[in-house]
Amino acid sequence: MPTDKTTSTTGKSPDVSQILRVADPATAGHYDELRQAGGLRPQWARFFEQSGLARPGEFDRRADDIAAQVRENGITYNIYAETGGHARPWPLDLLPFIIEEDDWARIAAGVAERAALLEQIMGDIYGEQTLLKEGFLPPALVQGHPGYLRPLIGAKPPGGTHLHIAAFDLARDEQGEWWVVSQRTQAPSGLGYLLENRLIVSQLFPTAFRDLNVQRIASAYRHLLDRLKEDAPNPDPDEPTRIVLLTPGPYNETYFEHVYLAHYLGIPLVEGSDLSVREDRLFLNTMYGLEPVHAVLRRLDDDFCDPLELRSGSSLGVPGLVQAMRAGNVLVANALGSSFLESTAIHGFLPGIARRLTGKELSLPSLPSWWCGERAALEAVLPDLGKQVIKATYPGSAERPSFEPVIGAGLSEEQRAHWRGRIASDPDAYTLQTFLPLSQSPTWDRKGRIVPRGTMVRVFAISTGKGEWEVLPGGLTRIAAAGQNSVSMQRGGSSLDTWVRTQGPVDTFSMLPGRIRPEDIGRGRRLVSSRSAENLFWMGRYSERAENGMRLARTAIQAMTSPETPPPSALASLHRLCLTSGLVPYGTPSPGEARDIFLRSLLASLTDANAAMSVRFCLTSLVRTADHVRDRLSSEHWRLVLQTRDGFVPRPTRRKGMPLFTPAEALVSLDRLGMELAGLTGAQTDRMVRDDGWRMLTIGRQIERLSFFSSALEAVFGSDSQPSDEALDFLLTLFDSTITYRAYHQRRLQVPPLIDLVVLDPNNPRSIYRVLKVIHRQVEKLPDSAAGASADLLAGVPPYEPTPSLSSLCSRDLLGGWSNLLELTGNCASAARMLSDEIGLRYLSHTQGGESAYLS
Structure with a gap:
């Protein structure tokens, strides 16, 4: 990435007048983060002096x-409202948000004070309930809030802390004063995205970053881990x-952040199905059995965490988790x-609670908020x-549907009257909060202008024990879409890196591990x-299945479009294999009977996402399986996976009833897909540590390969006593062994040398017996289990x-058939099915009746 050491071609920094000429002032009534009377604010003048941003270009x-770095790092954000299932690149603007040291000192003190107060409220509400009894809440x-969980009354979390992380959304008013707009206590998001923002923007402006003496943020993450x-x-x-870090899974809007945080903190990323409760203790379901889990850093909302005692329909949580918490056998951060506390209505009661519990006023105020369930508040503010x-x-429910915040100033008098009626009919359901014109930060609009956008900063407090809190010196700054005063990433908002300046020394702590001695290094299983x-097992199977489908489809299309018609027996073999491989539906006539119908059916099925064995289905399934193990994949590996799916897209149909691909287009796309799958194979074989996870992926690939190659040999030799040259050539293509065969035997296509190469040759990675050898060796290295030794799995697999x-x-x-060869292929095909089932029963489920989510 270019840095500000080598930025402008002139080597000059802009003067203030240059910046002021391209920078629009903030809208009247909003605090201007960039400008002050007479020019730029000092921190911004200094930033531009060191940034190297000399020209609009x-x-x-x-x-x-x-934008390139965001794509390179695979930083994404899912938009729930969108269809199609593809995550958007994370929006990150060019310029940082800069907070001066004296401003930050007030923010940090006020946020720590508020976090401590929320922790006290949690302890009281689920304990003595003094605040309820004395009327402070x-x-x-x-108790009418669905987030008040009665099953946890009286439960005390291990260590005595309910909230290990608390987040507060702050904004400035027209005078530059900070206000708390909202607070997040369930599973606050942003800790991963702000790390990525810092990594990218600080590397883009390293000189400015150092010159402004921006405080580092890594130590806060270490302190969080230490406290857990x-x-x-x-x-x-x-x-x-x-x-462990508990995630709802790949369809959550901030899933990238969950993967990134797990990587950064060095802890496993798990979903609810990975965990089980036994005798009031939490366990991780592993290939080796159940392993104890002592702490859960969750990114799952409260009511989804336990379908047994909370939301019964949740498939994301862990049955029995609440009971394990009550028993004090697991720490869940934050506690359920x-x-x-996230309700805006709570803000109006916090000043009185602070005076009651601490004897002090809150130094960082909340925006004035009124719960309409109090008659006096309703009558005071509703007019x-x-x-x-x-x-x-x-939060929304069937009885009280949720709605987005509504700005009263933007309503007509008729609309306000309508809302007054709604509020009066069910006042408990509504809270009014004073409208705050957000301060506006400088952003680059890519049209030659620096434009102001509404700004809100999420600040994070981390418990360090004994009632003390550390406020991470930075935050996730979000900016509104152009012309908006409300911040929403789902409605066109973006983010900024947050720079907190300090006059003192900069914290140099790194999350990189300390010195590791030789005697500390072990070879234990991950x-x-x-x-x-x-x-991983099915990622291997779908990778291989997609490659086999690609080769078979390409071979069949080339045969259908060749000016020389292959013999009927060769076409019959292709037809049979396309049927058994799912490339055409059963009932499709053979190409010897109706070539055009067969070809149209084949072209149409290539991109049919609903056909369980189609190339498109395999690629989609490959992405889905890989998405669930992104914490184990490099960013390059993940991009390759996405590229295979996203690159296999035909142009729109030209008219109804036409296949999505023409034969020529299909061949081009299949060739490109072949290259991408070759790259993916390289990533899987040469870029992954040979642990048991990689072993499962490899076994999955080899099982799929054994099954397909056995079917290919059976399709040719089972239907033809004397295969034609064309049929033998098809086989070499499907085994990806054409070049090797010709190197040995030129173009003399004969059965004995072909069988030797694709069945017996120990040096051919795609021969049947080489595949059997890999399966035996990798299965033998799997861990033994209560069901027996891993070698027992090989009882039905032919020896290599x-x-x-x-x-x-x-x-x-006597009938001229290839009975010995076909007996071998039949045994191999049966062994592949049997081994897949046995691996599933032994390693992939620790509950009775468990079923795979994937298609064999």
């Missing part, structure tokens, strides 16, 4: 660098404390039951609706969860040595 080039607001380890209940001091923002008190093992003689495989029976 340089702004564009740097913005392109950011209305019982209807707390300290509080986690681990009854065995000789056993390492195991912390805090979502009522003045034009100055308020209407918000839902509770735990592989059952879900990860299953997804000694190999049968070539003469026996080439011998013919």
Whole structure:
């Protein structure tokens, strides 16, 4: 990535007048983060002096660098409202958001104070309930909130801390004063995205970053991990404390962040199906059995965490988790039951609670908020609706559907009257909050202008124990879409890196591990969860299946479009294999009977996402399985996976009833897909550590290869006593062995040398017996289980040595058939099915009746 050491071609920095000429002032009534009377604010003048942004063209080039780095790092954000299932690139703007040291000191002190107060409220509400009894919180607001979890009343979390992380959304008013707009306590998002923002933007402007003395943020993450380890209940001091990050899975809007945080913190990323509760203790389902889990850093909302006691329809949580928490056997951070604190209505009661519990006023104020469930508040503010923002008190439900905040100033008088009626009919469900014109930060619009956009900063407080809090010196700054005053990433908003300046020394802590001594290095197994093992196994199978389907489809299309018609027996073999491989539906006539119908059916099925064996289905399934194990894949590997799916897209149909591909287009696309799959194979074989996860992927590939190659040999030799040259050539193509065969035997196509190469040759990675050898060796290295030794799985798999003689495989029976060869292919096909089933039963499920989510 280019840096500001080599930015402008002139080597000059812009003067203030240059920046002021291209920078629009903030909208009247909004605080201008860039300008002050007489010019730029000092921090921005200094930034531009060191940034190397001398010309508009340089702004564009740097913005392109950011976009390229976001793509390179695979940073994404899912938009729930969109269809199609593809995540968008994470929006990151060019210029940082800069906070001066004195501003930050007030923010940090106020945020730490508020985090401590929320922790006290949690302890009281699920304990003595003094605040309810004394009227500091209305019982209807707390106990009527779906986030108040009665199953956890009286439960005390290990270590005594309910909230290990608290996040606060802050904004400035017209005078530059900071206000708390909202707070997040369930599973605050942003800790991963702000890390990526920092990595990208700081590398883009390293000189400015150093010159402005921007505080580092890594130590806050280390302190979070240390606190989780300290509080986690681990009854065995000789056993390492195991912390996992619980994610809802790939369809969550911030899934990238979950993967990134797990990588950064060095902890396993798990889904609910990875965990089980036994005798009130939490376990990770692994290939080796159940392994204890002592702490869960969750990114799953409260009510989804336990379908047994909370939301019964949730498939994302862990049955029995609440009971394990009540028993004090697992730390869940944050503790369940805090979502009522996220209601805007709570803000109006915090000043009184602070005075009651601490004897002090809050130094960082909340925006004035009124819960309409209090009659006095309702009567005071409802007439003045034009100055308020209407918000839902509770999350959406069937009885009370959720709605987006409504800015009263943007309503007509008729609309305000309508809302007054709605609020009066169910006042508990509504909260009014004073409208705040957001401060506006400089952003680059790629049209030659620096334009102001509404700004909100999410700041994170991390518990360090004994009531103390550390505020991460930075935050996730979000900016509104052009012309908007509300910040929403799902409605065209973007993000900024947040630079907090300091006059003191910069924290140089790194999350890189300390010095590791030779005696500390072991060769223990890296735990592989059952879900990860299953997804890696099927990732291998779908990778191989897609490649086999690509070769078969390309071979069939070339045969159908060749000016020389292959013999009927060769076409019959192709037809049979296309049927068994799912490339054409059963009932499709053979090409010998109706070539055009067969070809149209084949072309149409290539991109049929609903056909369970189509090339498109395999590629989509490949992405799905890989998405579930992204924490185990390099960014390059993940991009290759996406490229295989996204690149195999035909042009729109020209008219109804026409196949999506023409034959020529299909061949071009299949050739390109072949190259991409070759790259993916390289990533899987040469870029992954040979642990049990990789072993499952490899076994999956080899099982699929054995099954397909056995079917290919059976399709040719099972229907033709004397295969034609064309049929033998088809086989060599499907085995990807044409070049090797010609190197040995030129173009003399004969059965014995072909059988030797594709069945017996130990040096051909695509021969049947080489595949059997790989399967045997990798299965033998799998861990033993309670069901028996891993070698027992091979009972039904033909041995890879000694190999049968070539003469026996080439011998013919009395009817002229290839009975010995076909017996071998039949045994191999059966072994592939049996081994897949046995691996699933032994390693991929730890509950009775478990079924694979994938198609065999």
